[in-house]
Amino acid sequence: xxxxxxxxxxxxxxxxxxxxxxxxxxxxxxxxxxxxxxxxxxxxxxxxxxxxxxxxxxxxxxxxxxxxxxxxxxxxxxxxxxxxxxxxxxxxxxxxxxxxxxxxxxxxxxxxxxxxxxxxxxxxxxxxxxxxxxxxxxxxxxxxxxxxxxxxxxxxxxxxxxxxxxxxxxxxxxxxxxxxxxxxxxxxxxxxxxxxxxxxxxxxxxxxxxxxxxxxxxxxxxxxxxxxxxxxxxxxxxxxxxxxxxxxxxxxxxxxxxxxxxxxxxxxxxxxxxxxxxxxxxxxxxxxxxxxxxxxxxxxxxxxxxxxxxxxxxxxxxxxxxxxxxxxxxxxxxxxxxxxxxxxxxxxxxxxxxxxxxxxxxxxxxxxxxxxxxxxxxxxxxxxxxxxxxxxxxxxxxxxxxxxxxxxxxxxxxxxxxxxxxxxxxxxxxxxxxxxxxxxxxxxxxxxxxxxxxxxxxxxxxxxxxxxxxxxxxxxxxxxxxxxxxxxxxxxxxxxxxxxxxxxxxxxxxxxxxxxxxxxxxxxxxxxxxxxxxxxxxxxxxxxxxxxxxxxxxxxxxxxxxxxxxxxxxxxxxxxxxxxxxxxxxxxxxxxxxxxxxxxxxxxxxxxxxxxxxxxxxxxxxxxxxxxxxxxxxxxxxxxxxxxxxxxxxxxxxxxxxxxxxxxxxxxxxxxxxxxxxxxxxxxxxxxxxxxxx
Ligand code: SF4
Numbered sequence: 001x002x003x004x005x006x007x008x009x010x011x012x013x014x015x016x017x018x019x020x021x022x023x024x025x026x027x028x029x030x031x032x033x034x035x036x037x038x039x040x041x042x043x044x045x046x047x048x049x050x051x052x053x054x055x056x057x058x059x060x061x062x063x064x065x066x067x068x069x070x071x072x073x074x075x076x077x078x079x080x081x082x083x084x085x086x087x088x089x090x091x092x093x094x095x096x097x098x099x100x101x102x103x104x105x106x107x108x109x110x111x112x113x114x115x116x117x118x119x120x121x122x123x124x125x126x127x128x129x130x131x132x133x134x135x136x137x138x139x140x141x142x143x144x145x146x147x148x149x150x151x152x153x154x155x156x157x158x159x160x161x162x163x164x165x166x167x168x169x170x171x172x173x174x175x176x177x178x179x180x181x182x183x184x185x186x187x188x189x190x191x192x193x194x195x196x197x198x199x200x201x202x203x204x205x206x207x208x209x210x211x212x213x214x215x216x217x218x219x220x221x222x223x224x225x226x227x228x229x230x231x232x233x234x235x236x237x238x239x240x241x242x243x244x245x246x247x248x249x250x251x252x253x254x255x256x257x258x259x260x261x262x263x264x265x266x267x268x269x270x271x272x273x274x275x276x277x278x279x280x281x282x283x284x285x286x287x288x289x290x291x292x293x294x295x296x297x298x299x300x301x302x303x304x305x306x307x308x309x310x311x312x313x314x315x316x317x318x319x320x321x322x323x324x325x326x327x328x329x330x331x332x333x334x335x336x337x338x339x340x341x342x343x344x345x346x347x348x349x350x351x352x353x354x355x356x357x358x359x360x361x362x363x364x365x366x367x368x369x370x371x372x373x374x375x376x377x378x379x380x381x382x383x384x385x386x387x388x389x390x391x392x393x394x395x396x397x398x399x400x401x402x403x404x405x406x407x408x409x410x411x412x413x414x415x416x417x418x419x420x421x422x423x424x425x426x427x428x429x430x431x432x433x434x435x436x437x438x439x440x441x442x443x444x445x446x447x448x449x450x451x452x453x454x455x456x457x458x459x460x461x462x463x464x465x466x467x468x469x470x471x472x473x474x475x476x477x478x479x480x481x482x483x484x485x486x487x488x489x490x491x492x493x494x495x496x497x498x499x500x501x502x503x504x505x506x507x508x509x510x511x512x513x514x515x516x517x518x519x520x521x522x523x524x525x526x527x528x529x530x531x532x533x534x535x536x537x538x539x540x541x542x543x544x545x546x547x548x549x550x551x552x553x554x555x556x557x558x559x560x561x562x563x564x565x566x567x568x569x570x571x572x573x574x575x576x577x578x579x580x581x582x583x584x585x586x587x588x589x590x591x592x593x594x595x596x597x598x599x600x601x602x603x604x605x606x607x608x609x610x611x612x613x614x615x616x617x618x619x620x621x622x623x624x625x626x627x628x629x630x631x632x633x634x635x636x637x638x639x640x641x642x643x644x645x646x647x648x649x650x651x652x653x654x655x656x657x658x659x660x661x662x663x664x665x666x667x668x669x670x671x672x673x674x675x676x677x678x679x680x681x682x683x684x685x686x687x688x689x690x691x692x693x694x
């Protein structure tokens with residue numbers, strides 16, 4: 001058995017939370033398990049954050065669901081047996097589909113689901129339900145980076161190199177990423193580099209930076225154009241690289257030409273001297289990286305912002321150069337794998353476009369159906385949620401691994417749409433805020449109770465292993481999909497409930513696709529092989545580093561993108577004079593459905609807060625610890641004031657982990673990126689005032 005940092009042994013698996021997927025070893029501890037870091041896993045090298053250390057507590061939370069719930073005639077959710085619940089759900093899905101057509105039923109997945117669940121969910125939607133209406137919460141997370149990365153490089157993998165490569169860098173630009181809080185063990189790989197952090201707040205990561213660029217929210221694209229301008233005008237363009245390995249430089253340069261440093265300073269608020277230092281540090285370092293996070297991506301121009309940062313990295317000759325590169329710090333635990341296997345509205349397994357006839361033919365052959373039987377592309381995540389219960393929209397929704405009442409933008413509107421459904425079915429392990437609205441709740445297993453695979457931010461495929469029997473009354477999501485599919489008239493063997501069998505089929509479905517898993521098997525992973533996709537056959541060693549010889553476009557070259565800066569959908573003014581931006585806290589993960597149930601984490605961050613500059617607070621009549629009401633054109637949030645000298649005076653920050661009237665997404669709007677359909681989580685206009693009765 002593998003050794004822990006402390007010299008013990010246990011079942012090797014991975015943390016249930018973020019995309020770093022830190023290695024852990026689980027050993028029995030009473031009715032649950034004890035978590036120890038796996039010192040042998042190179043990504044976290046024996047480190048875990050507070051969330052990882054306490055992850056076992058989620059398994060035995062007091063309100064863990066242990067029986068299906070059905071809403072009765074009295075309007076209450078009441079426990080029932082599995083057969084009754086599955087029969088009822090299947091019958092109602094079938095009735096709605098028969099009466100209103102297959103697109104009247106919809107599916108909403110999650111970026112934390114295993115590869116096997118993501119794959120079977122996509123197949124369930126397209127075959128068992130026959131619907132085009134499937135998307136997932138990763139649309140709110142990685143879609144801008146995926147769109148820009150695919151356009152530039154021909155394929156998108158969060159980091160096209162192992163995280164351990166970062167340790168050799170002399171300089172790293174982190175645009176809108178705060179790994180000291182969101183994935184702390186990553187910081188040990190960044191220790192040797194000069195960090196250039198782009199963030200409107202002095203975050204824990206920015207506090208360690210050599211240079212902290214603090215642009216106004218929504219101006220990162222102007223900043224990125226300015227960086228490209230400076231790289232060219234200061235003689236830092238890597239001409240041979242640009243000529244030999246890229247196309248489209250001239251068009252991109254024409255867009256950056258008007259972004260001289262003084263203009264960038266006027267628009268972003270970042271001083272010219274700081275811009276110059278950032279470019280100089282990156283250009284002078286023998287090895288350098290440009291990395292993005294949600295701060296740069298969650299905008300109505302998120303994909304153009306990432307594209308502009310890729311342009312800058314290409315101008316310096318970084319992507320595909322050994323020891324240098326461009327990458328994105330993926331967010332959710334299976335944010336990478338979750339988007340590769342067919343739960344996206346526009347994609348089929350293997351990262352194939354659903355509109356591509358060859359892709360449809362391949363996947364249809366694996367599934368044993370005619371390509372014409374596969375539906376076309378459906379609505380993107382927010383558009384899907386916004387259409388629920390409308391005359392042309394879905395009337396039924398099945399949710400797996402997501403809590404959109406808290407995590408979707410414009411939360412009050414989304415909650416209203418969920419309430420308008422004829423049938424809402426939620427698979428979850430606790431009564432999440434979304435589950436509480438459901439007509440049926442199906443209790444499912446958690447990470448330490450199940451087998452499967454996850455794909456972390458480096459495209460490394462990992463085994464999730466079972467260390468604990470699930471509580472009685474709880475089933476695996478794969479089993480749930482199998483049971484529902486059979487009740488909907490599908491052959492049982494088409495929807496296997498066993499993860500290994502599902503993975504075998506996923507391998508075949510991915511063969512020849514952009515994310516090719518066909519050479520990866522449980523046996524190879526269990527034997528300790530480190531496999532990053534693409535891995536096209538059983539003898540292939542996997543591909544830890546992409547693009548060293550060529551990019552994935554047919555001509556082997558990366559593409560510059562000609563992009564323009566534009567304002568955010570909403571900017572401060574009038575009744576809403578401040579920017580609001582949203583993000584994460586160290587103690588919590590996503591909607592908080594898991595971490596709010598862990599005593600230590602809940603004690604560390606018990607309630608909604610709003611971070612603001614002391615001067616801004618004083619002008620609003622607020623002091624540290626006061627209760628504030630933050631209001632946008634869409635609603636109000638109540639939060640405890642937290643003062644920080646390190647945030648811009650025109651900006652407040654709100655974490656998005658809290659429920660009820662602490663939901664940051666009561667403020668956010670529904671402007672979408674035209675390409676990725678990413679909502680604008682990172683910018684809206686608000687006012688802050690004392691909360692009555694505080
Ligand atoms: Fe888990 Fe991420 Fe923390 Fe690692 S950094 S322990 S994967 S939450």
